[in-house]
Amino acid sequence: MKILVYGAGVLGSLYAARLRQAGNDVAVLDRPKRLGFVRDHGILFEDVLTEKCRVARVGTVDKLSPDDAYDLIIVMVRKTQVASVLPILSKNHKTPNILLMVSNAAGYYDWIEAIGRERLLIGCAGAGGAMEDNVVHYTVVPRWLQPTTLGELDGETTPRLKQIAKTFRRAGFPVAISRNMDAWQKTHTALVLPMANAIYMAGGDHHRLAKMPEVLHLLVRAVREGLQVLRQLGVVITPRQSRAWEWIPAPVLVWMLGRWANTEHFEAVAARHANAVRDEMQQVADEFKALAERAVVATPAMDRLAGFADGRPSPQADRKEGQQYLSHTPLLDFDHPLITGLTERRQWRSLPEEQRIRQVYNFVKDEIAFGYNVPDIMPASQILAAGRGECNSKALLFMALLRGCAIPCRFHVFMVDKALQKGVIPAFVHWLVAPKIQHSWVEVRFQDKWMNLEGLILDRAYLSAVQQMFADTKGAFCGYAVATANLHRPQTEWTGGNTYIQRTAITKDLGVYDSPDQFYRDHPSNVSGLRALVFGLLFLRGLNANVRKIREHKVKAPLAHAH
Numbered sequence: 001m002k003i004l005v006y007g008a009g010v011l012g013s014l015y016a017a018r019l020r021q022a023g024n025d026v027a028v029l030d031r032p033k034r035l036g037f038v039r040d041h042g043i044l045f046e047d048v049l050t051e052k053c054r055v056a057r058v059g060t061v062d063k064l065s066p067d068d069a070y071d072l073i074i075v076m077v078r079k080t081q082v083a084s085v086l087p088i089l090s091k092n093h094k095t096p097n098i099l100l101m102v103s104n105a106a107g108y109y110d111w112i113e114a115i116g117r118e119r120l121l122i123g124c125a126g127a128g129g130a131m132e133d134n135v136v137h138y139t140v141v142p143r144w145l146q147p148t149t150l151g152e153l154d155g156e157t158t159p160r161l162k163q164i165a166k167t168f169r170r171a172g173f174p175v176a177i178s179r180n181m182d183a184w185q186k187t188h189t190a191l192v193l194p195m196a197n198a199i200y201m202a203g204g205d206h207h208r209l210a211k212m213p214e215v216l217h218l219l220v221r222a223v224r225e226g227l228q229v230l231r232q233l234g235v236v237i238t239p240r241q242s243r244a245w246e247w248i249p250a251p252v253l254v255w256m257l258g259r260w261a262n263t264e265h266f267e268a269v270a271a272r273h274a275n276a277v278r279d280e281m282q283q284v285a286d287e288f289k290a291l292a293e294r295a296v297v298a299t300p301a302m303d304r305l306a307g308f309a310d311g312r313p314s315p316q317a318d319r320k321e322g323q324q325y326l327s328h329t330p331l332l333d334f335d336h337p338l339i340t341g342l343t344e345r346r347q348w349r350s351l352p353e354e355q356r357i358r359q360v361y362n363f364v365k366d367e368i369a370f371g372y373n374v375p376d377i378m379p380a381s382q383i384l385a386a387g388r389g390e391c392n393s394k395a396l397l398f399m400a401l402l403r404g405c406a407i408p409c410r411f412h413v414f415m416v417d418k419a420l421q422k423g424v425i426p427a428f429v430h431w432l433v434a435p436k437i438q439h440s441w442v443e444v445r446f447q448d449k450w451m452n453l454e455g456l457i458l459d460r461a462y463l464s465a466v467q468q469m470f471a472d473t474k475g476a477f478c479g480y481a482v483a484t485a486n487l488h489r490p491q492t493e494w495t496g497g498n499t500y501i502q503r504t505a506i507t508k509d510l511g512v513y514d515s516p517d518q519f520y521r522d523h524p525s526n527v528s529g530l531r532a533l534v535f536g537l538l539f540l541r542g543l544n545a546n547v548r549k550i551r552e553h554k555v556k557a558p559l560a561h562a563h
Helices: 010-021 032-041 079-091 109-115 159-170 181-201 206-210 213-232 240-247 250-261 264-276 278-295 300-306 315-324 337-346 353-367 380-386 391-404 460-469 516-520 529-551
Strands: 002-006 025-029 043-047 053-056 059-061 072-075 098-100 120-124 127-132 135-140 148-152 175-177 409-417 436-446 449-453 477-479 482-484 506-513
Touching (some): 010 025, 010 053, 010 127, 010 135, 025 032, 079 109, 079 278, 127 264, 135 264, 148 159, 181 213, 181 240, 181 264, 181 300, 206 264, 206 506, 213 240, 213 250, 213 278, 250 264, 278 300, 353 391, 353 436, 353 460, 380 391, 391 516, 460 529, 506 516
Parallel strands (some): 002 072, 025 059, 043 135, 098 120, 148 175
Antiparallel strands (some): 043 053, 120 148, 127 135, 409 436, 409 506, 436 449
16 A cells, blocks of 8 residues: 655654555655654654664655645644645545544544545544654554544445555554544543643653642543533543443542553653643643533533643642652762762762763763672662662662752662573572562653663673673673663663663563652562572672673673573
């Protein structure tokens, strides 16, 4: 199928890439800067859950001419851009099928006038994500939550609709066909609009939203108000599972939302998208407000949430940001003379914010050697004195130094597969390690966004030695304290975004905490109690000696390693 994807943003790029990989002849149309990158490098897209990065080569066009002929044009632009695209589509009569995958709560009169009823199809994407440095970080939404949804204006399941649905499925997208796309999109708006505004009310931070039950209760009430508006107007609530918002008890919904909001999945499918399309959400909010006025239904919860769409966080969010993410704790003892002395000698506090973060990050990454301490959890000043650490101890020191330099930060904890330690921990010790071990990284607030900084665990010399040991390895690698999608191009240098080095070994997300003290108050560390005594007496020196041998290129690569 010959396809033009009109709009090469996050979703347009993702759908174009996967449709091309499924064997279709695909071209994209966008602004010159984005087209130039796609022309030179292709579409780079990475699954945020698997960290698998791929590239797809697609065609590029800088305009749609009246005589251009495609089997299908897929329009994936923001609602605020549709008005400028419709006149261009109206002049092209050689394309029989034009699919608008754009949020819409206002109906299709303008779209029909411009494109024609016989050519117009309606759809909604079943994916989410964000674009960073021209790389699309995405996740495809599971079928039970929101598949890619397509429909004809009259609700018929036509041969062309079946063929287009088949094309999307071959590209790896779960697909559903709706017999009433107008009702589907209005229902969709009633669900996602309160969710987006709740994210805005939490300052754009989904982890913070998870810890604000009062906002989640407001979200549930707003969704129910929206569904009541639709019922009053005679709009069928569709798909059927959306009606669960009306009968599941509110406390249960709040609990479910709180758990979901604290996950990477929610970040990918909801938070990142909401933060990237504030202008579109505002227009959709205006459209839904008009529906509420027609229905003569009061929507106090929706109205209150809508007040934060301009990016102004709630007072609770502001207060929490100032008090919790900069505070001193027993583990984050940044007032200790060792830490204050280091900060003053390096003159970090006098630097601009970005340089402050980078220099502290590089110090912990490369000047605190990768290695093991027993116990593994101790005050930051003791970790600095030891001069070595692994993920959890380096995270503690990094947080203390950041807070001592007035940089807000928080603690994110996971469980990882112990396979990533194979090789760095000798075989006779590795079998003693629990199958899943605690792992953490630091989230740093920079330019109103939370950055995941995990890439500082391994110092440059150690990582370089592992890379040389496995010089022939292509792609993903797990072992020797590395778990990454690309051993030779890991995301460890901080350039303003996220960094990772052990992410692909993660098996479970344990959540975000204001401080490590908050987490370890209720959870023992990996090496504590009797385990700490045994490791300290019998294995610690050997473990660090093995790390030192690897760093000094005195360990030969095994014939095989874990993937």
